[in-house]
Amino acid sequence: MAQVLHPPHPLELEALHAPQQVIEQLPDLLGVARDQERxxxxxxxxxxxxNACRVIADWRCQATAGAxxxxxxQVAAAPDLEIRGLIAEAxxxxxxxxxxxGEQTLGVAEQLLSRLDAxxxxxxxxxxxxxxSYRIGKFSLSVEYADKGLQAxxxxxxxxxxxxxxRSKAEAQIELGELxxxxxxxxxxxxxLPxxxxxxxxxxxxxxEARLARNQGDIETQTxxxxxxxxxxxxxxxxxxSGQGHEVLxxxxxxxxxxxxxxxxLLQALTDFRQxxxxxDQHRVLAELLLAEGSGDQRQDWIEHFIEIGRAISRHEQAVAADDFQEHLDYARQELSLQKMEVExxxxxEREQHLQDRLHAWMAQTTLFGLFTLSLLGGLMLQRRHARQLAEAVQFRQRALIQTSHELRHPLSGIVGLSDLLLSEDPDSRQQPKVASIRLAAKQLQELAQDLLDRGRLEGGHLSLRPEVVDLPELLERTRELHESNARGRGLTLKVAISEGLPxxxxxxGTRLAQVINNLLGNSLKFTERGSVELSVRRLPDTSKGGIQVQFCVSDTGPGLSxxxxxxxxxxxxxLRAGARHQSGAGLGLSISHELVALMGGELKASSVEGQxxxxxxVLSLSESSPGTAPAHLASASIMASRFLAPVTAVALDDDPDVLLVHQAVLEQLGAHVxxxxxxxEARExxxxxxxxxxxxxLELGGPDQNSLALCAEVDRLGGRARVVVISGHPPPDQLPAGVDEWLQKPVSMSRWAMLLAHVRTLALKPDEAISEQSRPNKSRP
Known part of the structure; x- marks a missing residue:
């Protein structure tokens, strides 16, 4: 016998004709119902x-109300209404x-429905x-589901x-050409309908019907x-x-x-969809306008708007993909936690059984004690096996994060390299903004790859600091320049306040300190809609702890946190927050920053007031370096000054033709013969x-005979004074392999290529230094 369903509220039917009036009545009625616990x-x-939100096409409102x-x-023990709510949310x-x-919510509704005859x-x-199914392009599957619904x-x-x-079946059949x-x-x-x-x-x-008439060329019916x-x-x-009606006309x-x-x-339809x-829908109408003949002076504006909307759709899809990635990781962590609980x-x-066996053994014959001992040993072996399996699962996850980072870096190397090349070849080209957008997207993926790599190395305890002499004011100035254009584009004020007395x-x-500050500034700029973001650095009074106490502070006027x-x-x-799913990023930056600050001997803290x-x-305890010692990167100007002093011949080895294309194009533009x-x-010959x-x-060439490390060790004998540089998606090891002088991590920027060639030219001008440089049998990481 079919389940008796609750009848809809009268306002649900009224919403079909007067949705706005229904929405205006609901707050008071809901308040009374909640107060009376109904x-x-x-x-x-x-x-x-x-239903009212559906009629006015406010989909976010529909999903929230359905949930x-x-x-x-569920509180009222009304499963039919719970299923209807889940369907509306989906x-x-x-x-x-x-x-x-949407699919997950439908799955919950389907599970509840299995208990009802409705x-x-x-x-x-x-x-x-x-x-x-229709929305994701599975039109045949959409027809099957519609038929199942009609049969039910x-x-x-x-x-x-x-x-x-x-209607749903007809839509899918039109896409399949079954007119x-x-x-x-x-x-x-x-x-x-009547x-x-x-x-x-x-x-x-x-x-x-309008779509079908359009396919049949029936203009009168469409009108x-x-x-x-x-x-x-x-x-x-x-x-x-309204926009769909204007689009039909x-x-x-x-x-x-x-x-x-x-x-x-079509322009009126575009206005309605933009509202x-x-x-x-805007993207579709713009495409229809561009396909029309005689677009006139507006065509360029439509093209730019079409590209802008396409990028917005792409950013949304990237955000959704990032959220899906996070959900999959959450699910993997839950699975691991569940396995751990089951093992425990x-x-x-087993422990309880062992205790019981032990009690019986004292009351029984002596031989039972031996059986108990064997059982205990078996339990310990099982425990060790489960512990080893858990450790292997954690190590596998860490390796997966690091390998994912490496696989991302490999294609990004080509994208960043070619983008830099295009940007430098023709700075006045109209294609520059598009190339710059491609490079920006690649840099964002590069940051995600770095975050995944850092996360894996932090979890495995393999990330260590590499101190060096750093010019603190210059580091802060580079940070300001990096974020100033982003702040200006969002209508925000970026302030940098540096107090007196800083070393x-x-x-x-310096790399990790800059990473922390950039993460904090980028996070504040992302979530602040109006006002300002400020970076302040000040020296604190000296304490008994020793060293110079310096406080770094990033504050914003954003929405605040609870x-x-x-x-x-x-x-x-x-x-955090419901709107965060529409922001880019994987949610790793603050976590990594917190642990990096801890590695540097400090503690990252956050304070917030909602709405303010x-x-x-x-706070870090810093050691001041001697004034005469300049940071390594300050020497780059003198190195670059020698870029035209000596010719450079380079040999590039890689089994990927696209990577070789990038290496050759970049190095030849910088004046090298490749x-x-x-x-x-082939390289040895x-x-x-x-x-x-x-x-x-x-170092990761395909094939059993592709041992590039052996070739690196033979370079002194085969190629004289060649400087050997490894280019890899993996971070450099603490100790470079034999014969390797330098290790670059993909993707390599244009400026880093220029620094490398300048150094090689310097060595070419100083033969004795070059010989000494290459004669070291096993070099530490520079």
Whole structure:
């Protein structure tokens, strides 16, 4: 017997015609229901809210209201309303293109539905899966789900649901080119429309008919349908529906040769979609405008807008992909935690059994004591095996993070190198902004790769500091320059306040200190919408601890954090607030910064007041370096000055032709003569014929005979004074392999290539130094 379902609240039906009026009534009604502790009424009212949001195309509102309806229905023990709430939440996510949470929510609804006999709810779940399949391009699967929904419903039950299923099936059939079948499905849907009163659903059916008429070249039908859709949109105050109506009219005009009229309608559709923030709809209309003949002076503006919208869609998809990546990592951690708990439960049970056996052994014969001892040994061996398996799982995860970082760095090396090359070749080209955007995206992926690498090395205890002499004011100035354009582009003020009395040259790992400050500034700039971000550095009064106490502080005027959010701020992969899923990044920066500050002997702290901003600070005890010792990077100017003093011949070895292309293009632009090799044998034969100044090689070459390390050790004998440089996606080891002079980590910037060639030219001008440099049998990392 079918489950008796709760009838909808009257406001849910009223929302079909007056959604805004319903939304205005709901806060007071929900307040009364909550005060009187009536969760069933709260669930019904939230479902009415979700329906009103659906009618006006506010998908985020629909998802939120659906989730709240499901929570209230669970308290009220009303599984049918809980399923309806989950379906509404999933539909909102799908409309927002957040497919992973949408699919997960539908899965929960399907599990609850297995306990009920409710054909209408089953059909609704199938309809949601059909919509999801259509949105991700699985049109045949969408038709199958629509048919399953129709089969679940009796012929005279739930007419609105039947109309939606027929319309969904027709949409997918149009994409599959099955126009006759689509026409039949739309006929079935339209035949049921007089028996229901749902203007939004009527408009959705009309949109399907308009698409079919466009494929058939029926301009008159398109025009009639477009006018009907606009009338319905006006009744419902639905900007998305208005934009779709204008789009139907515009495409009909273009199809009939009325270019100007068609463009005007499409521009009105673009305005409606922009009002709703519907990026994909804007992208589609701009493409239709660009395909039209005679675009005139506006064509360039449309092209730029089309590219801008495409980038926005790409950023959204990257954010969603990053969130999916985080969810997969969370799931892996939960699985590991569950396995650990199961192992601990097994061990606990074994311990209890062992104690019981021991008690019986004292009461029984002496021989039972021997059996107990064997059992105890077996348990200990099992415990050791489980502990070893857990340790291997953790090590595998660390290796996976490091390997992922390496695999990202390999293609990024080519992208960054070619981008730098294009940017330097023609600085006045109109393509420069596009190339700069490509390089920026590659740099963002490079930062993600570095974060993954640092996370893996921190977890494995393999990350150590490498102190050097650092010019502190110069480091802070470079940091300001790095973030100033970003702040200016977001309309924010970036302030840098440096107090008197700071040491100029300090002994510290400058790379890691800059990484922490850049992470904190980037984080504040990302979440601050108005106001300012300030970096302040001041010297604290001397204490008995010794050293110079320096405080670094980054503060912003952003939204601030709650006490609960502050507690999880430095956890790996943590992303706070509902809007954080639309920000880029994997949630690793603050966690890594916290641990790097701890390695440097400090503690990263955060304080915040909601609505007033957040402040990050840490104090380091620094050692001042002697004034006469300059940081290594300050010598780069003198090195670069010698770049034209001596010719350089370079041999590049890699089994990837794309990597060789980048090496050759960059080095030749910097004035070097480059010979390329794809195998060790080819490189060895070349080194016997020429005497290069520089040998570049990757250590991970494919093939059993590709031992580039052996070639590095033979360079002194084969190639004279060549400087040997390894280019790898892995970080350099503490001790460089025999024969290797330098280790560069991918991707290598244009400025780093220039520094390398300047150093090689300097060695070419000083033969004795070059010989001494290469005569070392096993060099430490520079």
């Amino acid at each position: 969760p069933l009424d709260v669930a019904l009212l939230q479902l009415a809210h979700a 709240q309806a499901a929570e209230a229905a 539909r909102g996510y799908i409309a927002l293109s957040d497919y992973t949470p 054909p209408v709810l089953a059909a609704d779940v199938y309809l949601a899966y059909a919509t999801l 419903l009796p012929a005279d039950l739930a007419m609105p649901m039947q109309v939606r299923l027929w 006759a079948a689509a026409n039949d499905a739309l006929t079935e849907a339209e035949a049921r 028996r229901i009163d749902d203007p939004k659903l009527e408009a959705e059916v009309l949109l399907g 009639t349908i477009g006018a009907r859709i606009l009338r319905l949109a006006g009744t419902l105050s639905n900007a998305q529906l 515009g495409l009909a005009s273009l199809q009939s040769g009325q270019i100007e009229s068609g463009q005007q309608s 709703m923030g519907l990026l994909r 439960a097994e061990l606990q049970a 100029r040259q300090i002994w510290i790992d 006490p609960e959010e502050l507690k999880q701020l430095f956890r790996p992969f943590a992303k 901003g957040t402040t990050f600070s840490f 010979r390329t090799c794809t195998t060790v044998a 070349l080194l016997q014929r020429i005497t290069p100044n520089l040998l570049l090689t990757d």
